[in-house]
Amino acid sequence: MKGAMTDVYMYLGKEKLASGDCQGAIADYTEAIRLQPDLAEVYSNRGVAKSLIGDKEGAIADFTDAIRLDPDFAPAYSNRGLAKSELGDNEGAITDYNQAIHLNPDDAHAYYYRGNAKSELGDEQGVIADYDQMSRLLQQQGVLEMYEELDP
Numbered sequence: 001m002k003g004a005m006t007d008v009y010m011y012l013g014k015e016k017l018a019s020g021d022c023q024g025a026i027a028d029y030t031e032a033i034r035l036q037p038d039l040a041e042v043y044s045n046r047g048v049a050k051s052l053i054g055d056k057e058g059a060i061a062d063f064t065d066a067i068r069l070d071p072d073f074a075p076a077y078s079n080r081g082l083a084k085s086e087l088g089d090n091e092g093a094i095t096d097y098n099q100a101i102h103l104n105p106d107d108a109h110a111y112y113y114r115g116n117a118k119s120e121l122g123d124e125q126g127v128i129a130d131y132d133q134m135s136r137l138l139q140q141q142g143v144l145e146m147y148e149e150l151d152p
Contacts, residue, residue, distance in 0.1 A: 006036040010045075017049050025049040040070035044079060051083050059083045074103035078110050081117070090117040108137040 013028035029046035032039070047062030063080035066073055081096030097114035100107060115130030 003036065006032045006039070006042075009035065010039075010042055013042075013045060013049075017045065017052075022049040022053045026053075038069055040066040040073045040076060043069065044073065044076045047076070047079055047083070051079070051086075056083045056087050060087075072103055074100045074107065074110075077103065078107065078113065081110075082113055085113065085117050085120070090120045093117040094121075106137055106141075108134045108141070108143070111137065 009028045009032035013025045013032065016022075016028060017025040026046055026049045029042050029049065032042045033046070036042075043062045043066040047059040047066065050056075050062060051059035060080055060083050063076045063083065066076035067080070070076075077096045077100035081093040081100065084090075084096060085093035094114055094117050097110050097117065100110040101114070104110070111130045111134040115127045115134065118126035118130060
């Protein structure tokens, strides 16, 4: 029964997050965590909601809990990197993006955000390399062609 209720709260949290109700999503994810405190994805999703309302420290704590529960959960590293970057910790962000890329080398967004953090640190060559890799990945995944088809 506990697992089924956890799934319900996870679903409700995702729906509320998608509709912009971050506080409602946080409440639902918190209830899912109370019922089943070992699910990395729930902590990560709650971290996203916290980040969207400006609670970057709370978001980082949730992403860190997700990583503690599942050290191979790449989205938690990317999301924690973004929160760190938004707090001005670009070196910490790059460390997290490096791990996200190590775990999921096809994640174009991780290259983009790592490039942004490198830009903040003045690493122009690093920015170019990351943006080039992002572009290659998006092209391989057919995303660039999709945007080109939409361009009138």
